[in-house]
Amino acid sequence: MGVVGVCSRYHLEVDDEDLQAILNEVNRRLVERFREQASEIGEAAGGEIRPTNIVPVLISEKERVVPVAMRWGFPYIQGARGMEPYRGQPELKPKPAINAKQENAYDPTGRDTPSLMIKCFRESLQKRRVVVPTHGFYEWTHDDKGKAVDKFRFSEPGQHMLYLAGMYEVFIYKGIQFPHFTILTTTPNKSIEYYHNRMPVLLHREECAAWLRGENVADILTRVPFALEAVPAA
Numbered sequence: 069m070g071v072v073g074v075c076s077r078y079h080l081e082v083d084d085e086d087l088q089a090i091l092n093e094v095n096r097r098l099v100e101r102f103r104e105q106a107s108e109i110g111e112a113a114g115g116e117i118r119p120t121n122i123v124p125v126l127i128s129e130k131e132r133v134v135p136v137a138m139r140w141g142f143p144y145i146q147g148a149r150g151m152e153p154y155r156g157q158p159e160l161k162p163k164p165a166i167n168a169k170q171e172n173a174y175d176p177t178g179r180d181t182p183s184l185m186i187k188c189f190r191e192s193l194q195k196r197r198v199v200v201p202t203h204g205f206y207e208w209t210h211d212d213k214g215k216a217v218d219k220f221r222f223s224e225p226g227q228h229m230l231y232l233a234g235m236y237e238v239f240i241y242k243g244i245q246f247p248h249f250t251i252l253t254t255t256p257n258k259s260i261e262y263y264h265n266r267m268p269v270l271l272h273r274e275e276c277a278a279w280l281r282g283e284n285v286a287d288i289l290t291r292v293p294f295a296l297e298a299v300p301a302a
Contacts, residue, residue: 076166078205078232079221080114080123087114087124090201094124094137105244112137116206119166125234125249126199128280138198138247141166143239144185151185156240167253170269170289173235189250192235193285198249199276200232206301207263220263221301224270224294231276233269233288252289259295270294 080087091112099106112122117140124135141164143154154162165185172182173189182190204223208216223230236249252269260267270293271279278284 076119076206078117078200078202080117080201081203082114084114084203090124090135094135098122098137102244102246105242108242109244109246117202119164124201125236126201126276126280127197127236128277133199133277133280136247138236138249139241140164140249142168142185142188142192142237142248142250143241147184150183152183153185153188153237154239156243164248165250167266167268168235168250169266170252170254173252174286174289176286188237189235192237192250193252194282196236197280197282197285198234198236199271199279200234200249200251202230202232203228204230204299205232205268207260207298209263219301220298222260222263222296222298225297227273229273230296231271231273233271233279254289254293257293257295259298263298267293267296270296 091114095111098109098112102109110122112124117123119141120139122137122139125138126133127136143162144151144165145154145160145162168189172186173193175190204221207220207222209218211217232251234249234251236247238245239248253266254269256264256267269289271288275288279288
């Protein structure tokens with residue numbers, strides 16, 4: 069059986085009281101900031117999160133960790149030099165870059181000449197990091213023809229929440245400037261390598277504020293992620 073998959077779904081438990089409080093706050097802020105477009109944009113949601121959904125993430129604001137609503141996936145188009153950030157061209161339909169390889173986004177040397185999309189990733193990582201709170205993310209096993217077979221949810225053993233490292237940028241969405249985020253990925257550890265050839269960059273709860281401040285970024289990106297637990301999911 070093959071194990072090729074895509075990190076394309078995660079979960080936010082809608083019955084979680086803390087999550088409901090966060091959703092209420094981010095939706096209040098969303099309406100406050102985008103009053104005229106709020107009904108068209110829609111609300112941040114929980115449940116099984118899919119690419120392009122608007123969801124709560126955590127950012128640093130005035131030295132405080134605060135929840136805000138963002139859309140999942142940097143919108144991009146295929147240009148002459150490969151992937152390019154979408155800049156609101158009305159005649160084009162962008163696709164979402166929901167993940168970014170940490171090897172592309174983290175640039176300790178600055179020696180290469182990256183594509184426009186990788187330049188976007190690198191600037192976002194340097195200036196605009198996010199924490200993506202989840203109750204776990206999903207992966208599937210696949211048969212030899214690439215068809216999804218079994219679905220699993222991955223979480224940190226003994227912990228209620230699982231925090232993923234990401235970054236954000238502002239793009240045009242429904243005619244307005246709206247924040248979008250992408251999740252950083254790295255080489256899988258032994259707990260996930262059977263299911264997928266990549267995995268999200270993981271954060272312990274106590275590391276979230278430091279990540280948002282830009283502390284220990286290189287160590288977090290290049291270390292072996294901590295082990296996860298796989299549970300069959302419906």
